[in-house]
Amino acid sequence: MKNILQFLLMSFVSIQAHAQNTTDSIALRQSLDKNIAALTDAFAKGDAALVASLHHPQVIKYFGGTNVVTGRAALEKGLEEWFKNTKVEFVENTVESTVFNGETAVQTSIFAIKSTPKNGGEPSIGRGRSMVIYVQDKSSPTGWLTLREMTQAAPE
Numbered sequence: 001m002k003n004i005l006q007f008l009l010m011s012f013v014s015i016q017a018h019a020q021n022t023t024d025s026i027a028l029r030q031s032l033d034k035n036i037a038a039l040t041d042a043f044a045k046g047d048a049a050l051v052a053s054l055h056h057p058q059v060i061k062y063f064g065g066t067n068v069v070t071g072r073a074a075l076e077k078g079l080e081e082w083f084k085n086t087k088v089e090f091v092e093n094t095v096e097s098t099v100f101n102g103e104t105a106v107q108t109s110i111f112a113i114k115s116t117p118k119n120g121g122e123p124s125i126g127r128g129r130s131m132v133i134y135v136q137d138k139s140s141p142t143g144w145l146t147l148r149e150m151t152q153a154a155p156e
Helices: 001-022 026-045 048-053 072-085
Strands: 054-063 068-070 085-103 104-117 122-138 145-151
Touching: 001 085, 001 104, 001 122, 001 145, 026 048, 026 085, 026 104, 048 054, 068 072, 072 085
Parallel strands: 054 145
Antiparallel strands: 054 068, 085 104, 104 122, 122 145
């Protein structure tokens, strides 16, 4: 009987500890949606500084193989080069899942980005799947910063 009571007590404590860390609310989802809208708008405007401001100073973005961007400054520099020669816009962003845990959110989505060369070349559309880890941060214009991102090819 003592073992059963210990087991039940440990199970209850474990469940409560997990329940206290897992958060989800309409307000959290709306605030994260606001962040994503700000990000896509910044891309459409070609505003590298605004895109960078929505990323953590120690952000790491994994784009496949050896294509890794480390740090907000490196991200902004790469975006400035891209935006200088290309009009960039998100034409799809379909959220597959979102999980909130404390002040962290993990989101997977299917995205498509249309890149149109400013010199008049033909536009192209790149599709992918991303997993992004966001953290709440008061320094962000939206309250969220991207901390990590990993992308792969989108399913057909």
